[in-house]
Amino acid sequence: MEVNRIEIEEELAGTRLDRVITMNRPEISRTQIQQWIKDGNILVNDQAVKPNYRVRENDCIVIDEPEPEELNIIAEDLNLEIIYEDQDVLIVNKPRGMVVHPAKAHASGTLVNGLMYHCKDLSGINGVLRPGIVHRTDKDTSGLLMVAKNDIAHVSLVDQLVEKSVKRVYLALVHGHIPHNNGTIDAPIGRDEIDRQKMTVTERGKDAVTHFKIVERFKDYTLVECELETGRTHQIRVHMEYIGHPLVGDPKYGLKNTIPFGGQVLHAGTLGFTHPRTNEYVEFTVEPPEDFQTLLNEVRNSVDK
Template sequence: MNQEYLFEVSPKDEAKRLDLFIKEKFPELSRNRIQALIKENYVLVNFKPSKASYKIKRGEKIKILIPPDKEIDIQPREIPFEIIYEDEDIAVINKPSGIVVHPAPGHYEDTLVHGLILKLKNLSGIGGKIRPGIVHRLDKDTSGIMLVAKNDFAHKKLVEAFKERLIEKTYIALVYGRLIQKKGKIETFIGRHPVARKKMAVLKEGKLAITFYEVLEIFNKASLVLAKPVTGRTHQIRVHFSYIGHPILGDSIYGGLKHDLFKPPRLMLHAYEIFFKHPRTNEAMKFRAPIPEEFQKYIQILKS
């Protein structure tokens, strides 16, 4: 059964966005869930459907119906990814571009998790039913290396190591334009975009984000770079290179679709290398995910 709530907009809430008003009332709901409720007309303003960006007015009645969570039954499924390394505690895998890591609103099927359940015998349970084994994520269109926890002991240790910034990740990216400075550090504050809620942005009130980079090769209108994020903010590398005027090629969200270059086959960002200490043995480990074929072919196009 749906849970039903009715609010009247007070003077202090006037002119707030509808989605932000709901988030304040229901902090446990994700932004994606709130957007979906509004889109599917579970939220009514003066008993009429509205938009997430609508600025609410004093005295308006806001009715919110919250349906029960969709029961997700994740069945093992053949999903294309490579297992680079595996032992009793962890797996290191290579995720292709175009695959969502775990089920989420709008994408419940054919995720990496469906494939992990099929190929790996054990996965940690701390992430819950929809995120078994997942200790960090890659964006859907980013390819490359990921760490997976096969039990709760490894999960806790790896999450702690990420939190303490003890796990080093290196990405390879193709960015627009000629990056003249061969090495650099991008340091900003990143937060949720105030209007386009699916985007991140450089904001004063955001969280500290640091990315080091090194230019590997410069082409006519693009540069091949190594990027090392110190922090792990959502979309961090994509936001940072866009911020300095060199968006990642193929990035439709942060300005990486350029008409003066041959269209890239995908987002040109690849998680290339990971360095960490094994959660049980403390052994230093380093793994690389080869640069995908379509990525290499596009580099050859830029060279020619």
């Protein structure tokens, strides 16, 4: 293990422990740091504390950094659609039906399996199961994801997500007729206390903001463009259901009487961010997959429009 010591000076007194360590070790994500604190790898004055502990002047922080685990992910040729790639970042167009990272239920066929085959230089900040993964989308959501190829790029991209400067625009087909042309949904999202597999709008949740505008209207459906200001789990799905317009095909938050699509009709079409090396803004856009567009044409050409 690599051991690091941090002595707290007066100007840092009152700062959260995880924030202090992030300031000293910017190449490590705050999520990873919080896990190390919980695992007892980070002690304050030889005592275990919580991540939200407020440091005091002259506190001695000791970090026993665990040895990185060897990646044990099967590299698979999944014919990933790489939209852009350089020495720092990779932009991939994830197909609908593909899980982002491995788990017990799906150890293969994930985006990470494909990334491990495509390139060996991925950041290790998120551990052995999620190398390079900066953010994720649900299994049945298609579209753009950014991947970090080194830890410096990873920190930069995560910081931009925290600062809400990443542009993420989705296309969604929802139930019902939305009368106004645009709007903002500002409603906190947290875990549903009854069904722990679901998220819900709750006062105890985290801030969540979704901006939307109408792209096309049909009799029973509306095609909307949703731009994320925050990135909570299932945010668009939860927010659209909250205002009475759940996503078509959504098995978790949608209507029982819906178009059979095999999952929510949701596509991450535009992704923009500041490049971690050049500091220039870059933006990428991809059209929805063929099945998404076929469904839209069917709805568009329906006599019920």
